[in-house]
Amino acid sequence: MKVLAVTSEIYPLVKTGGLADVAGALPHALKPHGVETRTLVPGYPALLAKLGHTNKVMTFPDVLGERAALLEAHHEGLHLLVLDIPALYQREGGLYGDSTGADFADNWRRFAALSFVAAELAAGALDGYQPDLVHAHDWQAAMAPVYMCFGRAHAVPSVLTIHNIAFQGMFHPGIFPYLGLPSFAFAVDSVEYYNHVGYLKGGLQSATAITTVSPSYAQEILQHEFGMGLEGVIASRLSDLSGIVNGIDTDVWDPDTDPHLAKNYSASSLRRRSANRAALCRRFDLDNDTGPLFCVVSRLTGQKGMDVLADVVDELVSHGGKLAILGSGEPWIERALKDASDRHPGRVGMVIGYDEPLSHLMQAGSDAIVIPSRFEPCGLTQLYALRYGCVPVVARTGGLTDTIIDANEAALSSRVATGFKFSPVTPASLSLALRRVFAAYADPQIWTRLQTRGMKSDVSWDMSAARYVSLYSRLIKDRTSS
Ligand code: ADP
Numbered sequence: 001m002k003v004l005a006v007t008s009e010i011y012p013l014v015k016t017g018g019l020a021d022v023a024g025a026l027p028h029a030l031k032p033h034g035v036e037t038r039t040l041v042p043g044y045p046a047l048l049a050k051l052g053h054t055n056k057v058m059t060f061p062d063v064l065g066e067r068a069a070l071l072e073a074h075h076e077g078l079h080l081l082v083l084d085i086p087a088l089y090q091r092e093g094g095l096y097g098d099s100t101g102a103d104f105a106d107n108w109r110r111f112a113a114l115s116f117v118a119a120e121l122a123a124g125a126l127d128g129y130q131p132d133l134v135h136a137h138d139w140q141a142a143m144a145p146v147y148m149c150f151g152r153a154h155a156v157p158s159v160l161t162i163h164n165i166a167f168q169g170m171f172h173p174g175i176f177p178y179l180g181l182p183s184f185a186f187a188v189d190s191v192e193y194y195n196h197v198g199y200l201k202g203g204l205q206s207a208t209a210i211t212t213v214s215p216s217y218a219q220e221i222l223q224h225e226f227g228m229g230l231e232g233v234i235a236s237r238l239s240d241l242s243g244i245v246n247g248i249d250t251d252v253w254d255p256d257t258d259p260h261l262a263k264n265y266s267a268s269s270l271r272r273r274s275a276n277r278a279a280l281c282r283r284f285d286l287d288n289d290t291g292p293l294f295c296v297v298s299r300l301t302g303q304k305g306m307d308v309l310a311d312v313v314d315e316l317v318s319h320g321g322k323l324a325i326l327g328s329g330e331p332w333i334e335r336a337l338k339d340a341s342d343r344h345p346g347r348v349g350m351v352i353g354y355d356e357p358l359s360h361l362m363q364a365g366s367d368a369i370v371i372p373s374r375f376e377p378c379g380l381t382q383l384y385a386l387r388y389g390c391v392p393v394v395a396r397t398g399g400l401t402d403t404i405i406d407a408n409e410a411a412l413s414s415r416v417a418t419g420f421k422f423s424p425v426t427p428a429s430l431s432l433a434l435r436r437v438f439a440a441y442a443d444p445q446i447w448t449r450l451q452t453r454g455m456k457s458d459v460s461w462d463m464s465a466a467r468y469v470s471l472y473s474r475l476i477k478d479r480t481s482s
Pocket of ligand 1: 356
């Protein structure tokens, strides 16, 4: 089976969040099932620099008015097709915006171009390559199914995965004539969305199947509270919607071999974690005394509930807890957490920024991770935490609901508990959960049981890859028999 994946980021080359992890890990997980994935990505300078050698395999004379080259490269087991359009991708700043964080004004063009080329490849534009299915990720690739529908690739099935419905790719209607779509595509059953052009909306209308990254989130986005305006469109595609929880790359995230740790360990040598705790305390200027060490590895945003965490930091410290924060995000939330760390020297430490190696040490050295998200399509940090014996304290939402078993009496006595869940996302409810954490932490037997049970949870891609394969197979079979 040949799958063309389309994504705007991919680990280990370019990453801003969980999408990159999924795009980077899924091809490896699908391989044993006989699925060959080629992944189409934009040729950002950072990505091209990391790839080094590439082969030009074809050119496109006109992609939304630009000449484009398609480069092929292999990197750590990934087979990449890199879309090289210097006018769109060769620039300073991040993947989606400039160094001030403002979105690039031509993002509509940058990601329409990516999707346009995906549809061309689906139509067999590259000599000797005919994908059986296109798997598009998030709004940046969501126009691929739209171009496929209105072009030569309408017989090729497509899957659109929603990693976060809050990001929809909504643009001014004035861009429509430049997209190269027939005029009737500007309609409510395609890309038109309240007199704007909605990329995710168009993709949801056109893709053969829609997935999201956990069963609970698939239910939630049908509701007004979580659907962010697209709940009606999704409800109209209910029979084509499913939720498949993300896995993690268990080779990259393995405490037994992870090169970023002060000391490697496994479930049978948990004592060795203390060297990582000590290293983490040094890095964050924290006292390495008794009492649980909590951590945060996250975008510091309202979605992630980081304002709620800021409200309970004083209480967490008053109970003898410590907190190490790694992240960046909305300035007012960064400030609130920075104030908390200034108020509590030795008890609360903060590193503002993005630091992949440090994120590994955080999972290996902390006792618990706090994830108070208001919504969470899947969440990866709780999965890394399980694997590293760092107990997750999570909001009861989306993928957090599906992947953590709350340490209630029944779950504790039957030894299946892996973490702590709370709802609603309020300071009162989080602080109640923290009190439960302190009580459990005070009993080493209970705590070790929580850690080891989490470390034995299956957080790999095995089950989820099998689900994607059966979805792909069904869609391909349906198309061939229709
Ligand atoms: P989202 O994609 O919504 O940001 P996820 O939990 O799905 O959230 O994925 C976040 C990913 O980004 C994880 O791999 C996490 O470890 C990583 N991450 C988040 N913030 C940082 C940071 N400041 N430094 C390093 N890694 C980070």
